[in-house]
Amino acid sequence: MRWDEILDISSFEEGTVISMITTEGIFRHAEIVKICCPICAEVFIGTKKHAGAFIFGHREYHKWEIEISELM
Numbered sequence: 301m302r303w304d305e306i307l308d309i310s311s312f313e314e315g316t317v318i319s320m321i322t323t324e325g326i327f328r329h330a331e332i333v334k335i336c337c338p339i340c341a342e343v344f345i346g347t348k349k350h351a352g353a354f355i356f357g358h359r360e361y362h363k364w365e366i367e368i369s370e371l372m
């Protein structure tokens with residue numbers, strides 16, 4: 301199953317292991333995880349690889365928010 305063909309991510313539960321084909325390569329035994337940003341409470345459900353991007357994105361975004369607030 302291609303990752304971009306998955307329309308209903310809610311059908312995945314934490315701990316589900318999938319294989320997927322993306323433009324980056326083939327991922328086998330990719331575990332679905334559910335994580336929540338402790339600052340804004342946004343929830344992400346997806347593979348660990350994508351969760352890492354979610355964490356990095358939120359970390360950088362919230363750092364930026366703090367930097368901006370300190371300038372004002």
Ligand SMILES: [Zn+2]
Pocket residue numbers: 337338339340341342358362
């Ligand atoms: Zn956040």
